[in-house]
Amino acid sequence: MRLSRYFLPILRDTPKEAEIVSHRLMLRAGLIRQQSAGLYSWLPMGLRVLNKINAIIREEQNRAGAIELLMPTIQSADLWRESGRYDAYGKEMLRITDRHEREMLYGPTNEEMITDIFRSYVKSYKDLPLNLYHIQWKFRDEVRPRFGTMRSREFLMKDAYSFDLDQASATHSYNKMFVAYLRTFARIGLKSIPMRADTGPIGGNLSHEFIILANTGESEVFCHKNYLDFDIPAADTDFDDVDGLQKTVDKWTSLYAATSEMHDEKAYAEVPAGDAVSARGIEVGHIFYFGTKYSEAMGAKVMGPDGQERPVHMGSYGIGPSRLTAAIIEASHDENGIIWPDAVAPFDVALLNLKVGDGASDEACAKIYKALTAAGRDVLYDDRDERPGAKFATADLVGIPWQVVVGPKGLAEGKIELKRRSTGEKHELSVDALIDRLTVDA
């Protein structure tokens, strides 16, 4: 992508409404624009990150056997009356009346609707287990939306819902998502720690939050430091292996880890002093097993092998990709801007032409752009008529993992500079060596 033809509105000044660093950087780097309180447009560069995150989530959901569908954003109030949550949900629910005076709402979550879909089609234990998910916009009418996309009103959520005949099978479904979440966050470049959590308005008695540690995190968390070095389950994990999956989950819940809500001072005191971590954390995922809470209320029953009908056991599993984008920045930035992990970077390479119009520079850039693009790398080519300083600052601010700097001075010596955004490490290379490096090794 040639920057001269792209839409990347960088802000010079830090917007004063932004209270946390991710919000500031997302506005300054032209990732998002606030349209109203808690409502954001995702500008082209921001959307690229969001889509990369979604793609990883999708791959890991599919790997764990979950099946994607897509439910509408608007729901009927009647469905929520069946579960009893229409009145219980309070003012966070955006309630709507349509032209025929029917009561509707903008879905804040989808337990009711997915249970309705399930009960319409599935009647037998033979069609279980089943896990259905979607990635769809939700709305929660926060009293005071803030922190940018970290706590917006309209937000994107991947929510999966599992259906099983009994608790044992439901536990296996829960474990599949537990492992899928560990893999998802690791692939995105984050170290997440599952922490026993309160179930809140979703209900149920088993729940984990996935927390990443970040100095600017919203909540206080306590855990054993060994979690940070645990191996992530492999890509070829057998999700049908009940015992194997249980062992993984047991390992990842064997040491102390709790958010302040669930914190137990006495248990924490038993963690050896050198191993105890007390830090700030950001919740990036939340999984729940809630048994038959919705299936009983809404009549979602299946015939068991014994010919008896019984309400299905359910769980739900959420990740907010729009929130996650902000969380990644909270965990990965410096004073010059964002440092994207490779897997979710909007572009792989920023190509900086320091002297547009200089024959040798233009030619070298064209060659590099063509070669990297042909190799499947996403390249943002800064071909604007701007001073070098502005190009360096933009590249650092938007945080693309590799910067390739091309200018007449270096070229006269046959050299191009390659800079790694995360470490600041610089190498001088020939054009051909650079192309090799970024098409083979990157």
Add this chain to the structure above:
Amino acid sequence: MRLSRYFLPILRDTPKEAEIVSHRLMLRAGLIRQQSAGLYSWLPMGLRVLNKINAIIREEQNRAGAIELLMPTIQSADLWRESGRYDAYGKEMLRITDRHEREMLYGPTNEEMITDIFRSYVKSYKDLPLNLYHIQWKFRDEVRPRFGTMRSREFLMKDAYSFDLDQASATHSYNKMFVAYLRTFARIGLKSIPMRADTGPIGGNLSHEFIILANTGESEVFCHKNYLDFDIPAADTDFDDVDGLQKTVDKWTSLYAATSEMHDEKAYAEVPAGDAVSARGIEVGHIFYFGTKYSEAMGAKVMGPDGQERPVHMGSYGIGPSRLTAAIIEASHDENGIIWPDAVAPFDVALLNLKVGDGASDEACAKIYKALTAAGRDVLYDDRDERPGAKFATADLVGIPWQVVVGPKGLAEGKIELKRRSTGEKHELSVDALIDRLTVDA
């Protein structure tokens, strides 16, 4: 995907609420489920089609230089007051009041919001031309939603918005989208004809609808039959070639073509009798040039090369992927079910194991499934414990382009049946020949 682990709720009976064939088939084939009047869930198979359509739209928008972003579904009423459309839009607009009594709405279209984004960042002609698009859910509160996703209340729309300094440049931007639309529909497998159209509530004085001919189409259209054989602009079309693009558009608007709204009996009478087509049509795309209607009202101005500020010239360009899914079925089905064009089929191949549990059949299916999947083909493997008749009926109903039929009888003679859904043509092949055929030729 193994069908035994998939979620494909086929309905035996034709739902009585469905008035048109696409609606009936989408419900029966488990593509969608109605949640409330005009609100649909996209079940896994339906979502696959929707995503394939979106991917083609995206590729062609990007090829034509449009840049993707994503605006929220909920908008502030204030924005619509600026253009004067808040009061003008009527009851089709879903109006919402949030917890702070602020007036909001569910976006039925995005001219206002994109103009707001534009005016916030773009100040100079040097940043033009610019074309920004998104693919996002919209809501129009139809009095009587019907025909399934053909006229639903919540619907998906790709809407692009172009910004230019003057009318000449805006015409070029219009032509880019005109050509992109021809390519998009052709790639999806549809013959579309651009027809001069009324601009309606969007405003402006230049507009074309893209119409596909289908017996069950909602409106009457009149055109010269030669349009059906015109060459589609090539993938390597130079979208920066102003004259070349204009020539293509001139050719595609040279012969008579009009919807009943714009029909001119006198001009139509001049079409040679053998060339005149009067048929039913379905609108699948609509493009508009509306000059400075929104930019003047909302103060979206840029500095020209002469140092003078002037309101920017705009156009908007819409395709509804959710509606398009239904339109494709209207244009491509038979009495047994859907016939998906290859490019948007949910799966490329339906693999029917006629005797699950038979060693030879299971082995042959496993080999075929593995080989085709490795070659990047999407295979739906019917490994259910069902009778052959049910498997044939399901495969025909869901309309996957190729059916591979594996049973003990054929295998005893070293034969497998390959059936083309669209023509009914059948071939008998060895397992290896079949794999070759579907990995190389398909």
